[in-house]
Structures are given as structure tokens and as C-alpha cells.
Amino acid sequence: MPKISTSIPKPVPESEKLTINLGYVDLGRIDLLVAEGFYSNRSDFIRTAIRNRLDSHGEAITQVVARKMLVLGLQHLSRSDLEASRAAGERLQIRVLGLASIAEDVTPELALETIESITVLGALHASSAVRAALAGRIH
Incomplete structure (x- = not known):
């Protein structure tokens, strides 16, 4: 079987953009943690939360x-x-x-x-x- 190349000849984005809907209270809680310096921004919080859930599985x-x-x-x-x-x-x-x-x-x-x-x-x-x-x- 021919070997499939794993090199990418042109730059590939390192992430894919997702859109999610959150309730106002959850969004406010995220904003509070960002304002208190726990996370740099909303995306940082969401990426961290997703990684933690993936790690648990x-x-x-x-x-x-x-x-x-x-x-x-x-x-x-x-x-x-x-x-x-x-x-x-x-x-x-x-x-x-x-x-x-x-x-x-x-x-x-x-x-x-x-x-x-x-x-x-x-x-x-x-x-x-x-x-x-x-x-x-x-x-």
C-alpha cells in the first residue's frame, strides 16, 4: 500500500471556528471570571473548558x-x-x-x-x- 503523506505543503489554520449559543447567566459568569483575571478572554475560558472535558474522556x-x-x-x-x-x-x-x-x-x-x-x-x-x-x- 502506498504511504500516505503526512506533511502539509501549504499553511493550514491551527483551529476551526465554532459558534455556540449560551444563556445570559452563563455568559455573565464567564465574563466575571475573565474580569477577575482567571482567563484572558471568553475564548480562552471556552477552550480550557473543552480541553478539560476531553481530558476527562x-x-x-x-x-x-x-x-x-x-x-x-x-x-x-x-x-x-x-x-x-x-x-x-x-x-x-x-x-x-x-x-x-x-x-x-x-x-x-x-x-x-x-x-x-x-x-x-x-x-x-x-x-x-x-x-x-x-x-x-x-x-
């Missing part, structure tokens, strides 16, 4: 990652990676917890020929044409 996450055979972190698929898979007659089942990215020079046709399925818990960066072509294979 660390063992369960580790077990699920192993059971579902997920790549943890970043997985980048270059055009040459996919061309090598096509030459070998292989179809890829991509499973990532983190960030999966498909190079901008990958055509929708090449993606369809080589990628059987994509499961991403996190974010998938790919051109809109590749995303549209793979829409039925993204879980």
Missing part, C-alpha cells in the same frame, strides 16, 4: 480511536499519493480524527477513482469540486 477516546482505526492528527493526501494508489489498483478508506486535507491539484476524477470513503471527526479541507464529487462517500 481521554481513555474512552483512545479506545475508540484504536477500535475504529483512525489516524490521529493530520492526514494529507497529495496528488502523487492518489496517483500511486491508482497505479497500485488500491482504493483508500480515509479515517481521521483531526484534520484530513486533499491537495488543491487533485481532480475530482482522481479523487473518485482512488477514495472509497472518508470519515473525518474534525475537519476536511478539500476543493469544492472534490468535496462535491466525494459527497456520497464522506461520512
Whole structure:
């Protein structure tokens, strides 16, 4: 099986933006902690709270990652990676917890020929044409 590249050729954002709705009392409590210097801002509080909850489920996450055979972190698929898979007659089942990215020079046709399925818990960066072509294979 061809080795899948894990290097990212262009800068990738280190975070994904989320929008959440909070009640006014919870928001006020966060603002109070920020004002008292416990956190630098609302985002710092929210990131810290999320990390603490994720850490409390660390063992369960580790077990699920192993059971579902997920790549943890970043997985980048270059055009040459996919061309090598096509030459070998292989179809890829991509499973990532983190960030999966498909190079901008990958055509929708090449993606369809080589990628059987994509499961991403996190974010998938790919051109809109590749995303549209793979829409039925993204879980």
C-alpha cells in the first residue's frame, strides 16, 4: 500500500471556528471570571473548558480511536499519493480524527477513482469540486 503523506505543503489554520449559543447567566459568569483575571478572554475560558472535558474522556477516546482505526492528527493526501494508489489498483478508506486535507491539484476524477470513503471527526479541507464529487462517500 502506498504511504500516505503526512506533511502539509501549504499553511493550514491551527483551529476551526465554532459558534455556540449560551444563556445570559452563563455568559455573565464567564465574563466575571475573565474580569477577575482567571482567563484572558471568553475564548480562552471556552477552550480550557473543552480541553478539560476531553481530558476527562481521554481513555474512552483512545479506545475508540484504536477500535475504529483512525489516524490521529493530520492526514494529507497529495496528488502523487492518489496517483500511486491508482497505479497500485488500491482504493483508500480515509479515517481521521483531526484534520484530513486533499491537495488543491487533485481532480475530482482522481479523487473518485482512488477514495472509497472518508470519515473525518474534525475537519476536511478539500476543493469544492472534490468535496462535491466525494459527497456520497464522506461520512
